[in-house]
Structures are given as structure tokens and as C-alpha cells.
Amino acid sequence: MHVPxxxxxxxxxxxxxDDWNWLVAHKVSRNWLLRGGQVGACAPGKLEVLIGRVIVDALPGQRVVFLNGNELDLRRSNLGLQSHGGSTRHDRALLIEAATDFERRKALALAEGTYKPRYRKRVPIIVKPKQPKRKAVEPVSFDQMFASI
Known part of the structure; x- marks a missing residue:
């Protein structure tokens, strides 16, 4: 699956x-961006996670390695782990905790009757620049082009 x-x-x-469905189920934003050369996204509670670390469940002290060298290829077959270096966070555990906390707070607010969902205006993920309209040109014959010469 390709994600812009x-x-x-x-x-x-x-x-x-399968990884995309898991990420969406755990409330990861569909607007992805580059964070230090790696793909990242926002999660509940203003948590920022690196998608590669979440997919391979990298523990603190482990580093995600892209086997073909392409940091935009986040398929499991392209991701590996190095035991040295890397982050001090466990992104997958933080994401699961944030999603669970979000659902818990939502259930409490629903029970109290104070839950108000925050709907965003639908904006396209990919914005295509507007093209200027072309003026219609009347067809001209070959003889008419060179008649004024």
C-alpha cells in the first residue's frame, strides 16, 4: 500500500x-511526514512515532535498518533491527498506551454525556496546484499563417 x-x-x-490496518486501528494519523529522514506520524495525545519502529516493535536501544537502503519502503521484508544505537523509546508500546488511554477517556465521557467528537474539515491529503484555463484558439490553415508575409 502506498501512503503519501x-x-x-x-x-x-x-x-x-496488515500493518496499515493495525496503525489505523491504533489511531495513528494518516498524514505522514519525514522526521530526520525516517517516516513519522502523530498519534493520540500528541505522541509522535516513527512508523518503522512501530512496525518492527523496536525496543529502546535498538535501531531500525532498511535492508534495501530505501527509508520509504516500510514493508516488513525490508525492515531489520540492529542491537546497538537507536532510540531510547519503545514507540509501539507508547502508541498502544496512548490509544488505550484515548479509548478509556472517550468511554468515560460517553458515560457522563460530555463526549463531543472533534470533526475536522475534510481536506485532501494531496493538494494539486490549480492549472490556469487555456484560451480556445481558432484553427488556422497553413495558407492563412503565411498570408501576411
Missing amino acids: IGRDGTLEATVDH
Whole structure:
């Protein structure tokens, strides 16, 4: 599955369909962007996660390695782990905790009758620049083009 990166959509990340469904189920934003050369996204509670670390469940101290060198290829077959270096966070555990906390707060607000969903205006992920309208040109024959010469 191809996911556009940023608002202009000039770059695309490739991710397995099962991983995409898991990320969406855990409330990861569908607007992905580059964070230090790696693909990242926002999650509930203003948590920012790196998608590659979430997919391979990288623990603190482990580093995600892209086997073919393409950091936009987030399929499991392209991701590996190095035991040294890397982040001090466990992104997948943080994401699960944030999604669970969001659902818990939502259930409490629903029970109290104070839940108000925040709907955003639908905006396209990829914004295509407006093209100027072309003026209609009347067809001209070959003889008419060179008649004035």
C-alpha cells in the first residue's frame, strides 16, 4: 500500500496492508511526514512515532535498518533491527498506551454525556496546484499563417 508523505504528496511510503490496518486501528494519523529522514506520524495525545519502529516493535536501544537502503519502503521484508544505537523509546508500546488511554477517556465521557467528537474539515491529503484555463484558439490553415508575409 502506498501512503503519501506530506501535503504535496511528492513522496510515497510503501507499507504492508496488515500493518496499515493495525496503525489505523491504533489511531495513528494518516498524514505522514519525514522526521530526520525516517517516516513519522502523530498519534493520540500528541505522541509522535516513527512508523518503522512501530512496525518492527523496536525496543529502546535498538535501531531500525532498511535492508534495501530505501527509508520509504516500510514493508516488513525490508525492515531489520540492529542491537546497538537507536532510540531510547519503545514507540509501539507508547502508541498502544496512548490509544488505550484515548479509548478509556472517550468511554468515560460517553458515560457522563460530555463526549463531543472533534470533526475536522475534510481536506485532501494531496493538494494539486490549480492549472490556469487555456484560451480556445481558432484553427488556422497553413495558407492563412503565411498570408501576411
